[in-house]
Amino acid sequence: MALTIEEVEHVARLARLSLTAQEKEMYAEQLSSILHLFEMLDLLPTDGVEPLAHVLPLFNVIRADEAGPSLPRDEAMANAALTEDGQFKVPKII
């Protein structure tokens, strides 16, 4: 199946990626060719097959409710581009 430019725009919006018109065309074409590769899966019947989300037979991995030390604030924020008053700064939201 081929992806339309509108579909590429929709996906880019969901993934928060701003693309140029040229990039949209490129990704439409490339993603379509990859989706084409996926079509062979349609030929494989999987009725009654349980999806495998975890390869390990692990269950109930839980820890005790114990509070430990947090990061010093300087370290927690050291990598941030913009901060103010010990908080991360972001441009207006709406």
Added chain:
Amino acid sequence: MELYQHTVQEIGEMLARREVTAREVLASSAERIGRVENKIQAFITLTLEEAEKTARDLEARDEIGGLAGIPCGIKDNLCTRGVRTTCASEMLENFVPPYDATAVKRLKSAGAVVVGKLNMDEFAMGSSTENSGFFPTHNPWDLTRVPGGSSGGAAAAVAAGEVYYALASDTGGSIRQPASFCGVVGMKPTYGLVSRFGLVAFASSLDQVGPITRTVTDCALVMNAICGHDSMDSTSLKVPVPDYTKDIQEGIKGLRIGFPREYFQKGVDRGVKDTIMEALFKFEELGAVVEETSLPHSEYALPTYYIIAPSEASSNLARFDGVRYGYRDRYAQDTAEMFSSTRARGFGPEVIRRVMLGTYALSSGYYEAYYLKALKVRRLIKEDFDRAFEQYDILISPTTTSTAFRIGEKAEDLLTMYMLDMLTIPVSLAGIPSISIPGGFLNNLPVGLQLMGPPLSERTLLKAAYAFEQATGYHLRTPVLEVYGT
């Protein structure tokens, strides 16, 4: 013979016998890096000063044994406290983690001397290290060729003698494929055997940390240091960790080896096939029972992987938004724009492609056709292996469909590039262990031999790999990087 040419095992013994000091060993590696790094370009960040300090501290404490005092490199998607960890992405060009990955922490506590962070395909997405956001790495066997990927820097640095071993990660073949291209040993352990904590996630259900070394014994030595349960990783296995070097020389008499016919079919170079077939005769000579077998769902592994891995990646990479760390477009007028332009500029094209692909596969209306379907096929692929391991102790195949290709040769052809991983991907989907070792040479380029085993069969794999290595001596061949007088 110079110090850097020794193996981990040898240099460890020399250090233990006090024939050399940690600083002398480091100096040899540093000198080697100084001589060849401009050709190889394996490192994103060198930490020779910190390494010098570590070596001095080890000497002061008189710490010897294990990996103590032996220089190594770390793939740049494993977090290193206080040392920038970039994932070869402009997005994380200046990111300095305040924590060590568990596997890194374990190496450090074993006395490892970390000399730098190694190049890779951006966020481990790629098979040639051409997708590095910074620069490509060159294959020590032929500098015009790629070292493979995504752990291309790690494999090249080990092959070129810049480090004794490297810590890397494998999602769909990212350790084994570059090990194969560079003629070194690369192991992807059983999913859950090495902690993923601090490994920047690409596809969480597939990612595993493992070693790249020059010999099988060295691989076992590094495995001894990094394996074992970690309470910081909920998918970490609570199993006793054996000494992987113990009985490694035991031999493989009576070992039942299967070779899956699907791994020798179309898409695999004739020369590669022939080389591995030859290798199988060697295994027979060594006393193993070798038979053809089948993993019938193998051909579905590639599409399955390219649905699951990008889907998980689309979610794992959502956190790179410019708020708490990483690149940020400071000129954006509002948060939505800031997110979108930060991500579009911070990520390279392959990352954007896979994030888009994964977002699409998970999106409303497509989830069942793609993601859920892929999880079902994943079970079928795993069951193929389960059945095969009822009959065989291990399976053997080529690691890659070809030897190393030229830089730029396949960059334009996306699908061909993706197909390169078709022999390593099924193992990743099944979560089982696998090791790639030099299996022969074609036109002076290494050919990788892949050994696959059931969950937690690392000892068996290492034993078989060791027997083959010792019988062939392929590990003794090294690339010639310095022609006298140049």
Added chain:
Amino acid sequence: MTTAEYEAVIGLEVHVELKTRSKAFCHCATSFGVEPNTHVCPICLGMPGVLPVLNREMVEYALMTALALNCRIAGYCKFDRKNYFYPDLPKNYQISQYDLPIATGGSLVIETENGPRTIGINRVHMEEDTGKLVHKGSIMTTPYSLVDLNRAGTPLLEIVSEPDLRSPGEARMYVEKLRLILLYLGVSDGKMEEGSLRCDANISVRPPGQQKLGTRTEIKNLNSFRALERALDYEIRRQIKTLAKGERIIQETRTWDEHEQVTMSMRSKEEAHDYRYFPDPDLPPLRIDPAWVERVCRSLPELPDQARRRLSEEYNLRRYDALLLTASRDILDFFDDCVAQYPKPKVLAKWITGDLARLLNRNKLEIKESKITPASLVGLLRLLEEGTISGTIAKAVLAEMFTTGESPDKIVRERGLTQISDEQEVRALVGDVIAENSRAVAEFQKGKDRALRFLMGQAMKASGGKANPELVYRLLREELSGR
């Protein structure tokens, strides 16, 4: 709100912050009101390479809550990622539960004017909380916002009701009852104003008798009981008005504007959410075996409905008193503590729901914060029962105990408040009153009972309230009839 033409159909989604020591998936301490970004670590900051590890207590609290709400516990459940971008969500996905929540199909009973009503619970699931955004001024006009991630990763339960509620009043009762159950369980603070209990409402209207649901809207930002009731009230009127005009209801998310007291559409250019849920590969699933459920079941404390039934049945208390005494676990504990020392539940109920409750209300205190303890209240009631003090004095002593925290014995002793039961002393007092109130005496003799009450009051007053009232009464009669 139901008019002749329309009835309201309301379902509530309540988010509850759990009172665990540490966050849901990391060791950071849960907190409220501390310095920004001081309770954060690489994990709750969503730094690259970090992994979540599930807090056992979160699961235990979820099980307790689900069992208290009569839910079916899932034998197998898992965590999923809910993917959306927002600056208060560090990973830009929230760890939540999607198609296999920990519990489904429960119920909760509310006490309406028309008797009890059972409200269905659709599901209970676990998830992690987001951080907080601080806007300079309003979110609409602020030039920038600041992100504090202390709250990010705090364990949350989402409790989703069936659309069984029919009025804003019922919605309020539902949330109040739910909150009471959570407080009894001790799993949450349930403080709406601090955001540890948050509420979204789904609401539609339809002609009574119609089975099919009308088009619904979702209202967010309901941060108090008042806001909940008013927003629903407003929204029902708005929907009815819209339909009456022949227009259609648009399915959308609306927000309650506390200042304007209206609901407002939150529609933006952004398309509808597509959360792209998928199982979180970092978290193995949970298997909850019957033994685990059984153990949690046995550990459940008495719940409000059970307590009320016990108070009604064992102590024969009036329904209303039983409701008041179970209005919080602290009140109930106080009452039970008192009964253990002084087995006269009716007397205790009268004092606790009467004078003590008045004192608490007037001073805006919770029973736990008051200086009166079960022991001191019982001490006071013993003094009253023994006749050491009169009822009037007892009320005054209680007020003093409330203020000073002194023991009733000490107050009575030091202030000389002991009841006068000495017959000679009281007879003298009564004699004086009779002598000084000849007019009232005359009226009494004309047969006016009111005059006797007046004389009685005078005598009590003269004794400073300390005279034994029964004795005063008897002696007054004796003295008056003796004339």
